Amino acid sequence: MLTIKSLIIHSSATIRDAMACIELSAKGVALLVDDEGRFLTTVTDGDLRRAILSGHRLETPIMEFRPPTQKSVTAPVGTSRSQQIKIMMDAGIRHLPLLDSTSAPVELAMSDELLTESEPVQAVIMAGGFGKRLRPLTDNVPKPMLSVGGKPLMERTIESLQQAGIRRINVTTHYMPEKITGYFGNGNQLGVELSYVSEDMPLGTAGALRLVNEVDDPILVMNGDILTNIDYRSMLDFHRENSADLTVAVRQYDYQVPYGVIEAEDSVVKSLREKPKYQSLVNAGIYLLEPTVRRHIPLDTRYDMTDLIDTLLSEDLKVVCFPVMEYWLDIGQPEDFAKAQEDVYKPRWAA
Incomplete structure (x- = not known):
């Protein structure tokens, strides 16, 4: 307590x-x-x-x-x-x-x-990928259904959405869809309303959004292979405060050059930095977008979120980034899956 x-x-x-x-x-x-x-x-x-x-x-x-x-x-x-x-x-x-x-x-x-009202947001979980990099773990089960800490990864995602007041959830499927639909059904047992969108062909991380029923509320889109306890309410507040057309969640990524870096003009050395450390913001695979943004996505064409962001920027629409401070892990490789089993929401900023 x-x-x-x-x-x-x-x-x-x-x-x-x-x-x-x-x-x-x-x-x-x-x-x-x-x-x-x-x-x-x-x-x-x-x-x-x-x-x-x-x-x-x-x-x-x-x-x-x-x-x-x-x-x-x-x-x-x-x-x-x-x-x-x-x-x-x-x-x-x-x-x-x-x-x-x-x-x-x-x-x-x-x-x-x-207050117990639901948030006026519709979520979309992208769960159609083959999970090729995780084979043989994904030979007989889609990646979002891999067990993490005793329950499917996607069940953890749905629970976190439900706890944030997000009740309407769409799931895009392609690879072994029956494994997902047979387990979750209509979502009632988890306190949500689940709908499924089947992709006849992989449409990318944005293309399948054109198959989702039209709504008037913001759409929260996330990759199905992410383990996180991000605060979705804070992301929605941030999106509204910035009057954004699209908000992309980002992570701070640190990388260190393993060598001394020389800065020179022609052949004249100006400085030497020994193993410098750089920081960048990287895409965390979670997006919040206004419903009007969907009209920029072509029909029946593979189209990724990176393509959509490029389009919005070219048309001077507002794209903002939301820093993820909470636990976040992209389960793309076997070593990531092993780490997920160890962590299962271990506080990232604990001393």
Whole structure:
């Protein structure tokens, strides 16, 4: 059982400290307090993602980009449930710290727990691939049905979507579709509405979206071979805040050159960097797009998300990236599958 102490970080905390706190509590927020335990401000996963996109390092102190002058909405402990909901709805927030007479946080109200409405989002899980790189594991079962920690990978994905309030889910199938449809049926046993889209030929990571029934809500698309505990609600909030046409989830990828790198002009050496380390943002295989974007996808043609993003950019539509701070693993190789068995949501930012 989580206590308020598990949500608290102190004024000397870094981005890494806040990430660890948020991931371990799974509440999407940390509460920053001073040396006397008095509440200063909230630090949400959205704050951290924006800080990373702005170029801040993991060791950057929270106070450097989230000073206490940025006041957070709070309420006194004992505030009624209905009033808590009203305060959060009026302020457009998901977390409401409840403070005692000394300004110390003693409880945290969350709109996700007080409200039970489904999110107005339709999800699409791409589960039609052959999983060739995972053979022989996929000789008799499609990759999303591989067992991870005692249950199919796709079952873990559906459970995380359901917990985020996403109830309408489409599954695109091609390779051994009966293994998927026979196991999940209509999805009622998992608290969701499952529909299936069969690809007569592989249509790529975007092409199958033209086969999904038209909707007026945003569409969350994800590859079926991903193990993650990403916060889908935060991604939706981020997408809305940025008024994006398409949001692509990204991971920070570090790579180190194993040699000394020389920078030269003609034959004149200007600098030498020994085994430099570089950082890049890489595609995490999870996308959120407005329904109008589907008209840019050709019918009955193989078309990948990278093609769609290129098209949107060429037409000056807004594509933004959402940093994934939570656990994420692309199960593409046998060694990835072995790692998934070991991890099964081990906190990535734990010390």
